[in-house]
Amino acid sequence: MRNLSISLIIAFTIISCTEKKAVKEVETSTINKQDSTQIKTIFNASLSEGQAYEWLRDLTQNIGGRLSGSPEAQQAVEWGEQLMKDQGFENVRLQAIMVPHWVRGEKENAFYTIGNELSAVPICALGGSIATPNEGITAEVIEVKSLEEAKAKGEQLRGKIVFFNRPFDPTLINTFKAYGGCVDQRYAGAKTCGEFGAVGVIVRSMTLSMDDYPHTGVMSYGDIPSEQYTPTAAISTNAAKKLNEDLKTNPNLKFYFKQSCKTLPDAPSFNVIGEITGSKYPDQYITVGGHLDSWDLGEGAHDDGTGIVQSLEVLRLLKETGIQPQHTIRVVLFMNEENGTRGAKKYAAEAKLKKEVHVAALESDSGGFTPRGFSYDGNEENKELFMSWKPLLSPYGLHDWTVGGSGADVAPLKDGTITLSGYKPNSQRYFDYHHTSTDTFDKVNRRELQLGAAAMTSLVYLMDKYLDVQPIKK
Amino acid sequence: MRNLSISLIIAFTIISCTEKKAVKEVETSTINKQDSTQIKTIFNASLSEGQAYEWLRDLTQNIGGRLSGSPEAQQAVEWGEQLMKDQGFENVRLQAIMVPHWVRGEKENAFYTIGNELSAVPICALGGSIATPNEGITAEVIEVKSLEEAKAKGEQLRGKIVFFNRPFDPTLINTFKAYGGCVDQRYAGAKTCGEFGAVGVIVRSMTLSMDDYPHTGVMSYGDIPSEQYTPTAAISTNAAKKLNEDLKTNPNLKFYFKQSCKTLPDAPSFNVIGEITGSKYPDQYITVGGHLDSWDLGEGAHDDGTGIVQSLEVLRLLKETGIQPQHTIRVVLFMNEENGTRGAKKYAAEAKLKKEVHVAALESDSGGFTPRGFSYDGNEENKELFMSWKPLLSPYGLHDWTVGGSGADVAPLKDGTITLSGYKPNSQRYFDYHHTSTDTFDKVNRRELQLGAAAMTSLVYLMDKYLDVQPIKK
Numbered sequence: 001m002r003n004l005s006i007s008l009i010i011a012f013t014i015i016s017c018t019e020k021k022a023v024k025e026v027e028t029s030t031i032n033k034q035d036s037t038q039i040k041t042i043f044n045a046s047l048s049e050g051q052a053y054e055w056l057r058d059l060t061q062n063i064g065g066r067l068s069g070s071p072e073a074q075q076a077v078e079w080g081e082q083l084m085k086d087q088g089f090e091n092v093r094l095q096a097i098m099v100p101h102w103v104r105g106e107k108e109n110a111f112y113t114i115g116n117e118l119s120a121v122p123i124c125a126l127g128g129s130i131a132t133p134n135e136g137i138t139a140e141v142i143e144v145k146s147l148e149e150a151k152a153k154g155e156q157l158r159g160k161i162v163f164f165n166r167p168f169d170p171t172l173i174n175t176f177k178a179y180g181g182c183v184d185q186r187y188a189g190a191k192t193c194g195e196f197g198a199v200g201v202i203v204r205s206m207t208l209s210m211d212d213y214p215h216t217g218v219m220s221y222g223d224i225p226s227e228q229y230t231p232t233a234a235i236s237t238n239a240a241k242k243l244n245e246d247l248k249t250n251p252n253l254k255f256y257f258k259q260s261c262k263t264l265p266d267a268p269s270f271n272v273i274g275e276i277t278g279s280k281y282p283d284q285y286i287t288v289g290g291h292l293d294s295w296d297l298g299e300g301a302h303d304d305g306t307g308i309v310q311s312l313e314v315l316r317l318l319k320e321t322g323i324q325p326q327h328t329i330r331v332v333l334f335m336n337e338e339n340g341t342r343g344a345k346k347y348a349a350e351a352k353l354k355k356e357v358h359v360a361a362l363e364s365d366s367g368g369f370t371p372r373g374f375s376y377d378g379n380e381e382n383k384e385l386f387m388s389w390k391p392l393l394s395p396y397g398l399h400d401w402t403v404g405g406s407g408a409d410v411a412p413l414k415d416g417t418i419t420l421s422g423y424k425p426n427s428q429r430y431f432d433y434h435h436t437s438t439d440t441f442d443k444v445n446r447r448e449l450q451l452g453a454a455a456m457t458s459l460v461y462l463m464d465k466y467l468d469v470q471p472i473k474k
Numbered sequence: 475m476r477n478l479s480i481s482l483i484i485a486f487t488i489i490s491c492t493e494k495k496a497v498k499e500v501e502t503s504t505i506n507k508q509d510s511t512q513i514k515t516i517f518n519a520s521l522s523e524g525q526a527y528e529w530l531r532d533l534t535q536n537i538g539g540r541l542s543g544s545p546e547a548q549q550a551v552e553w554g555e556q557l558m559k560d561q562g563f564e565n566v567r568l569q570a571i572m573v574p575h576w577v578r579g580e581k582e583n584a585f586y587t588i589g590n591e592l593s594a595v596p597i598c599a600l601g602g603s604i605a606t607p608n609e610g611i612t613a614e615v616i617e618v619k620s621l622e623e624a625k626a627k628g629e630q631l632r633g634k635i636v637f638f639n640r641p642f643d644p645t646l647i648n649t650f651k652a653y654g655g656c657v658d659q660r661y662a663g664a665k666t667c668g669e670f671g672a673v674g675v676i677v678r679s680m681t682l683s684m685d686d687y688p689h690t691g692v693m694s695y696g697d698i699p700s701e702q703y704t705p706t707a708a709i710s711t712n713a714a715k716k717l718n719e720d721l722k723t724n725p726n727l728k729f730y731f732k733q734s735c736k737t738l739p740d741a742p743s744f745n746v747i748g749e750i751t752g753s754k755y756p757d758q759y760i761t762v763g764g765h766l767d768s769w770d771l772g773e774g775a776h777d778d779g780t781g782i783v784q785s786l787e788v789l790r791l792l793k794e795t796g797i798q799p800q801h802t803i804r805v806v807l808f809m810n811e812e813n814g815t816r817g818a819k820k821y822a823a824e825a826k827l828k829k830e831v832h833v834a835a836l837e838s839d840s841g842g843f844t845p846r847g848f849s850y851d852g853n854e855e856n857k858e859l860f861m862s863w864k865p866l867l868s869p870y871g872l873h874d875w876t877v878g879g880s881g882a883d884v885a886p887l888k889d890g891t892i893t894l895s896g897y898k899p900n901s902q903r904y905f906d907y908h909h910t911s912t913d914t915f916d917k918v919n920r921r922e923l924q925l926g927a928a929a930m931t932s933l934v935y936l937m938d939k940y941l942d943v944q945p946i947k948k
Contacts, residue, residue: 044645171518173870173925208921370844370900372871396647397846397900399873426844426871426900428921447682447902451647 035392035465039458041321043396046454051316052309053446055083056368059308060299060441067127067296068336069101069267076292080272080308080333087316089274089331097346099336101267102127104296105260108233109136110202112255114246121243122236123202124214124297125259126186127339128221129232136258137161137200137231143247147184147192158197161255163247164189165240168208168431175427176366179206179434183217186234191221194228200257201232204240206431212236213436216295218339231259271343272333276315278464280326285351286463287330287361288314288456291337291409298439302430305441306368306449308333310423313453314460325464327359334409337365341408348412360419360463363407364456367433369425370448371455373400377411378419382467386419389462398455400424419467423456509866509939513932515795517870520928525790526783527920529557530842533782534773534915541601541770542810543575543741550766554746554782554807561790563748563805571820573810575741576601578770579734582707583610584676586729588720595717596710597676598688598771599733600660601813602695603706610732611635611674611705617721621658621666632671635729637721638663639678639714642905649901650840653680653908657691660708665695668702674731675706678714680905686710687910690769692813705733745817746807750789752938754800759825760937761804761835762788762930765811765883772913776904779915780842780923782807784897787927788934799938801833808883811839815882822886834893834937837881838930841907843899844922845929847874851885852893856941860893863936872929874898893941897930 046052063079066072077094084092110121125131139159144150145166150157164185168178183206190201205215214234221229235243246253272292278284290307294300311331318325335343351358362374373393376386383403390401406420414420425448433439520526537553540546551568558566584595599605613633618624619640624631638659642652657680664675679689688708695703709717720727746766752758764781768774785805792799809817825832836848847867850860857877864875880894888894899922907913 043647047644170521170921173517175921370902394873397874399868400871428844428925429919432919445903445906447644447649451902 032392035462038323038461039392042317042457042461043454045317045320046313046450046457047447050313050450050453052313052449052453055309055312056301056305056444056449057441060301060305064299065296066292066294066300067102068099068269068293068339069264070296073269073293073335077270077272077335080292083312084272084274084331087312088319089315090277092274094270095273095346095350097269097271097335097342098266099269099342100340101264102339103262103264105131105262108257108259110233110235110255110257112253114250114253119242119246121239122212122214123233123257124216125261126203126219126232126234127216127295128219128263129190129259129261130229131260131262132200132231132258136256138254138256139199140252141243141247141255143244147188150189150192154196157193160198161200161202162189162193162198163243164201164203165244167204168206170208175208175431178208179431182206186217187219188222190219190230190232191224194221194224194230198230201230202235202257203232205234205237207237207434209432210237210241212238213438215435216297217435233257233259269335271335271347274315274331276318276325276329278326278328279324282328284327284357284359285330286327286359286460287332287410287413288460289332289334289409290364291335291343292333293336293338295338295435297435297437298433299441301439301441301444302367302433303435303439304337304365306444306452307364310364310368310449310453310456314457317453317457318461323461327464329460329464337409344409344412351413358413358418359467360421361406361410361413362421362423362456362459363410364423364452365407365409366423366427367425367430368444368449368452369429371396371398371423371425371452373398373402373424374459375402375405375422375424376419377404377406377414377421379416382419385466389459392462393455393458396451396455419463421459423452425452506866509936512797512935513866516791516931516935517928519791519794520787520924520931521921524787524924524927526787526923526927529783529786530775530779530918530923531915534775534779538773539770540766540768540774541576542573542743542767542813543738544770547743547767547809551744551746551809554766557786558746558748558805561786562793563789564751566748568744569747569820569824571743571745571809571816572740573743573816574814575738576813577736577738579605579736582731582733584707584709584729584731586727588724588727593716593720595713596686596688597707597731598690599735600677600693600706600708601690601769602693602737603664603733603735604703605734605736606674606705606732610730612728612730613673614726615717615721615729617718621662624663624666628670631667634672635674635676636663636667636672637676637717639718641678642682644682649682649905652682653905656680660691661693662696664693664704664706665698668695668698668704672704675704676709676731677706679708679711681711681908683906684711684715686712687912689909690771691909707731707733743809745809745821748789748805750792750799750803752800752802753798756802758801758831758833759804760801760833760934761806761884761887762934763806763808763883764838765809765817766807767810767812769812769909771909771911772907773915775913775915775918776841776907777909777913778811778839780918780926781838784838784842784923784927784930788931791927791931792935797935801938803934803938811883818883818886825887832887832892833941834895835880835884835887836895836897836930836933837884838897838926839881839883840897840901841899841904842918842923842926843903845870845872845897845899845926847872847876847898848933849876849879849896849898850893851878851880851888851895853890856893859940863933866936867929867932870925870929893937895933897926899926
């Protein structure tokens, strides 16, 4: 048996802890009751009569892939503007920008032969790459697992096609971390190899899925001289696996590939913006958005059609459920996230120029899957407040509230006062479809999309209600 | 400023709370460190070189749907037995049972005409239903939303086809709750209408998805006399929606349907059982399982091929990661969950007969989706212990640990001492595929399946390590 004094201390401690907890619980329950009712109303509306899914069907199936500068991107701009007007959003307008204009050209071709056996290789040019010569490129292949390994090979790369083949780490639970651990090969592979006279670069597709689809994505030659530019393509994971095996027995096999992509002069395009004017602080803004452009291979469904329709749905649901926000809620359909983030830069620059007060910004650009949580990127003062909302959304499966990061389109707004957040759905299937021909409408589940839209609307409701106004000093 | 005494109390409280927390954390961290390392090893193995996905491909694509009593069900039994032997499981054996043997017969047919417009209606007979006469049934339709409403209509049902059309409640976040709120129509619709002379029953498919696939499932005539049996079918949700609309303008439309299903005499079949013998308590058992039978329309992928391969994978992963369990870990591939649970009843009855000591049982029969948590159904003593494992699995996304319920195949083991649990994955997509022709291998995501297998293995590891042995009084 414990001695008395310890028991007393423990007893006192328990009582004090309980009292303290009780006070906290009273506060929490007051917030909870009103807010949990409001949030339930939002979820009910989204799940019963949400519009996001049918909007997505329209955007993805009637317009499809919409790479910056393409006719489809322009159609998407007009689609977004019309939809906002139809929904009665206020101050609907286009924000003009100039965007990079890269075109894929005709379908790429790649193969190699070992003896009589021809292996066709599914490839696609990476965004920003130059074309091969008309007759294509034929060369031996040198396989590496990292930029460092390529650099170390140095002059051995001359005249070769460099094959970057470091796979995603499957043991990382969040697939975005696995992506982050590999994507340098895609982005900087060509830049790294250029100075050593490589004639081509092929990169294992950025996915955990073993399949026959090449996954495109942006690459950059950085600041190397243009005579060092090498044509760069992604190859499917199945083809990467086979090539790796074939190279073991046939290290001198000749690989052929041809692509006819090119970069045209910058083209005019637009962010699309609409609002609900704030009742109390009409000149202070909460932005919610995704990106309207997509890669050209699929329909841009999970990347980022879902973020677009969810962001539009946030404003519709606020109106539908009778919420009159204090701050002006702005939906922004950002253009050119995929290969330039020109829309994001323009939006942030104009906000700064106009000395707009931005209270918060939320981005959805991680797919339209079942919600898991939100990230927080803001100051210390608001962090605790933000995290205190977790119990309000955990009944809807949002348990993963993390610190750090938001999204490429809202990040440029960061200024030390704004609260930034990224919508975080289940990441398991995202890279199966990311930047490929399979990123199509049928891969999106209606309820998963609706749950995400409701979760985002709930967060915007809470941010509008509770976030302190911290004006930027003018 | 607060007064000093309050400050002191608060300060003391904080210190005491902190100390108490520290003690708790030391205890927790001791458990955590060893266990979290072990669990990480399990997840790594499953995600890097898991076998569940390829096993599922084999079961679903080379055998396919495997309704109790069918040749495919027998093939699945042999498949499971062989796989267990190949994996080196011990005491691999078949447990003989007799199962209901219902066959669908030729493809069903249904339509109605309004003026010159013929509407074909996708239907499928419900499991256990009788056939229509050879020439089919043609009758007017009476729509109801519940068993109660049907009962209240009474004699108005005579000569009519009763159309049960209460949809899932889309506002319920867990779709199993929505299913639970509707499935009485499918199970007991015919039983309810029989005494009033209805000539047929058609039931809206049990899904939130609006599509053209009828979803089958078990129904029962209960104890009504066989002359009151009515042929019963499911119709697709899109067809249910259209029929509902057409009935408003054409309440006397004539609906035709034909089906040729029948119930044959009970057939011999088997549960398939394998083990890893416990090092310390070889005569005490922890069971993990799913059901080997499925409906005939699809490939039985999510229901319950995934549960089968995950359960097999639990034993493989325990061996693979070098875990030597204290108790005997038994995998059971239960036969006949869908239309009789004869396998489950036999397994529990034999356990009781042999006076086996069953420590715990875990079932996976909610689809192969991303893990969200586990349910607990056991005594109060072990509940807290079970719930204390949550922090070990929350890094893998398992936040929803609920009390109550396990699964139809392990529930008969309940005896007041055993710890029962059900594996709970994300429920959003489950009823899109449930009991339809679309429940096929391609609907299962490899990583989601692997994460589930790892979560289940982790729970079995923890149950084996920590659950108190509470022998049944013999």
